[in-house]
Amino acid sequence: MAYLRIFFFVGFIVLSSLYGRCDSQEHRIQALWQQCERARSLSAYQRLDTLSLRFLRQLGSHHDSRMQAYASYYRATALVFTGRGREALPLMDRAWNLSRQAANDSVGALVMNIRGIYQAMYQNNSFLAQHYFFKSLALARSSRYESLKIRVYGNLLTLSKSPNDKTLLGYAKAIYQYGLRHNDFEQTYMGAYYLALYYKLNRQYREAQGYLDKALSLYRQRPYDDVASVYVLYSETETGLGHLSAARQWARQAVVLARQWQQTSLLPDAYLQVAIVENKDGQYAESNRNALKAVELSNEHELSNRVIDCYRLIADNFLKLGNSAGAIEYLQAANRGMDTLSSINMQRLMRERSMQDSIEKKEQIAEVRMQKITDQRRMLTAVCTLAIVLLLLLIIIIIVLRSRNRMIKSIVEQNVRAVEKQKASKRHIMLIEQQLDAARQELETLTSSPTITGDSPSNDKKSIDEQPDDSPGDHSSGLLLDDDGRMQKLYDRACHVMETDKPYHEPRLTREKLAKMLGTNRTYLSTVIHAKGGMSYQQFVNTYRINEAIEVLSDASQIERPLKQLWSELGFTSPSTFYKLFQQSVGITPLAFRKLIPGIKKPTAQQDDTD
Template sequence: MTKQFYKLSKTFMFSVTLAALLSAGSQLSAQKSNVSDAINKQFACYLEGENNGEVLRNFAAFFLSTEEFQQVISYAGQLKSLGEKNNNTRYRAYANAYLGQAYLMTNQNDIAKMYLNQALRQAKSIENDSILCSVYNGLGLFASNVESDYNTAISYFFNGIEAAKRCSHKRLHNILLCNISGVYYLKGDSTGLKYAQECYNFGHSQNDPFLALWGAMNSARMYIVMKKYEEAFKYIKEAEFILQKNQYNDQTNVFTLYGEILVALGDNTEAEKYYKEALKNIGHAQTSSIANIYLSYGKLLAEQKRYSEAVPLFEKGIKVSEDGHNQIFIKQLFAALSESYEKMQRFDKSLEYFKIYHTQTSRDFNEESERSINQLRIQFDTQRKENEAEQARLEVLNKTRKMQFLIIILVMAVGVAIYLYIIYVNKNRLYRRIIIRNKEAIKREDDLKNQLKNFVTECPNVAEKYSVSSLKEDKLENLFQKIEFIMHEEKLYHDPALTKEKIADKLNTNRTYLSQVINERTGLSVPHYINTFRINEAVRKLSDSEDDTPLKALAFDLGFNSISTFYKVFQASVGMTPSLYRKKVQEISS
């Protein structure tokens, strides 16, 4: 009895000690390693091999707050095993939530999403709002950082805020507010200022330097969006003071913001000093912060026509983003890299990176458009089901009230009409944006091709140098370049009977090798690859308002065997039929 009481007393004392450390977690960054050592010693001393779920949970939470993610994975893994052993859903849910966020912060995104989804299901099943607000925070970060789906991220964060309110978790409530302001910054929307300010004020009222720091940084970002640089400067100076006082490890973020503000104020010399300081600290920075410093510093160098220095920074930013599966700045990096190569008269490289930028932009645009339309459909279906339920209830309760029934039917009809009209308007806007984007892309591509052609004509010696360089590439790349050449220049795709055997014969290779090359370089099968050229030419012709070639003639000219096949492939690729595309082009041009 005495031994049991002694063990329970030690465990209780340890939990109290750990709780005190957790409550001060945001103020412990300067002594992080010392605290970690102390806690580990206490853990060994007090537990002596016992499995205590609450202690493991507190450990995982503490190390998550201090950004020691390998420790989080270790303790959360033990907590998960304990939960499975004892069939404790609460422990499993906490463990999955911590594992999901730790793996997300270490760029292991697929594993992170799996754990976060498990935690979400488990937290909902036991109705635990404390876990829910943490899980929604992780899912919001995943949506914004990995998927670039900012609207979904904001929705997750607001769901987290509702859960935080229900369980009175004020600190996480304000972290979620700060994350919302960060997403609004990425959208270029100053709406996020009020959320950043609320986090900033709460941090000061609670003497919480972590919340005060992020509230100040995101307030600075919002004022940059609003072009109120003096206000932004005030907040970033305070953020730097808090950072140095508490020895936090996010100097890269602060110094990058300093540089951006100084560039906006016209002090490029001082801005470059801060950018260089930011680069010195990237060892402790997150992927998005590293990509951002490469982008911001590279832009400054490009503005000063120091393209040979800017290009490596953009390339490093792209590599960091791709390695970390982080999509936040990657499109801007590709666009900046394309523009820099254009200024250097490397039109071949400029065109290469512009195509990647255009592909990613089109993909994201189409995904966002599809999400918007699906959201309208969901709203419509929800309203329809609610109306159907209401109608059924009224039929049972008010059989004699025919007038009310007719009014409800009328309201339903009006509601359906409104939703159909909204979908119609949104589709028209979508079609208009698709056409404008395609026209701009065609013009941009033509300009780059003309510049490259003129460059080759005017500087044959330099062009020869590039040609010699390309001959040293492997056989796969050489074959792919030959395929691209005959498709672009000889327009083989105009042949309706074109097959991979014909292409292989023309290039003196075999069809298996040809299919392998095309699939590895484009991710497409040979028929799909051929059809991309046909559709691209169709878009070019249909984007010309003066071209009145009949669609049936156009289909056969491009190599399609039937008008129905042309319509099907064009619809799948562009998002509307050829006839509708031509109609919208005429409307825009008139």
């Protein structure tokens, strides 16, 4: 037991240690991520260089694709802004692939943004830079990354040098207002800078300086490493106003700050601005020295977008110094640079156009596939809907059929009961008739026997015959029946004849034949049937035929009897007439009636008596 306790104690310590290590590692990763983001937001790219390298090492073989993507992005950003753009390309590709693995559009948007910055700074390719910026903007919108969306607006603004572009003004205002609403120093600072840039492009130098003052005010509260760009822009506004002394001071301070904060991408711009101010001030030799320094720094960090401007400025200085050969040399160098850049740009544009066509073709194929998938889904939905509708219709039909079958069965049961009642009534009538016959015979026997008084039969008969004609007994028997009574008596006789003799079996049972059997004429017979039966002669005859058909079809012992034989024996001249009259009378066809008979329980004698 003691060994077991020691074992659990040691296991607990080991697990706690492992958990502590894992928790400590996650804490360090999160801390490095936050430090990298803060360094980037302050444009502290030298510090970001150190932190991003440490971030990658800390992750090691960590399988979190999202964190790996962020670390690669921060490392690529540091390399781009410290003049090592070529080294950043593989890291951009890695960060992009990892962002797709993690299905994270936020880090994907960041990668597309830094790709656009690389194209603008190192390749001088505004077309491809805009392509990446707009792709970053789309990803930022899909991931609701508002702060990045605002930064991309600023990057798009720096690509344009067109004055009076209201879109750029809208971008700049959006950045500045976003920063103010969210108390975001970085966005407010950048928004003020971009608004100043817009007004400088439109030669509204006082308005530009107003926003530059706001940017510098924010810088004093929270220093930003790229503040040299603000000083360069301030120098350009002072130059535009003709304040060359102030412009020189701002430009030289920009050089100092760019060196202080190790902003290698801004240092050539600062030297070029110093050279431009000196050119305006007539200090051409000094202007050439600073312009050549800008060329040296641009070539050192592969920032070709400033070299041509430097060459043109040097050529102008030589021309004003009277050195035509030097001016021609640098103008030729500028032209060669322009030709080279144009050739490179043309090749790039052709490659990019080819890539764009390929992308568009793939997108069209993808769109066609998506349309097919959408159509298939719609078709599937339509088929499912149709199947559901058909199923509902089938259920409704089954319910209706069952209800109809129940109704038909009820009709058949009623007819069977009626037939059974009719049979019972006939039996009862026959019994009564038998009893009446027996009573009549007994009466006749009593009448033919001698009377109790001893009177002879002849005397008795004589007394009867000699009774006056107006005696009550003879008068009642001799009175003629009134017309209604005679009609009722004739109708009853007709019914009796139809039930007993069944003359309706004859197909050609005319009114004349039936009238002759009843001892009357055809006209009076039709009148009696219509008055007492409420039907025509033919309906009267067919009623008996249909009633017998119901009786036969209700008899299970005659289930095998053919319908053809039945309708012909009942006196119908055609099966269609039989079927039609049967369905009108019963509600269903004779065949359906017969099929339902085996499943119907016949009423018992007790039920008949109850009914």
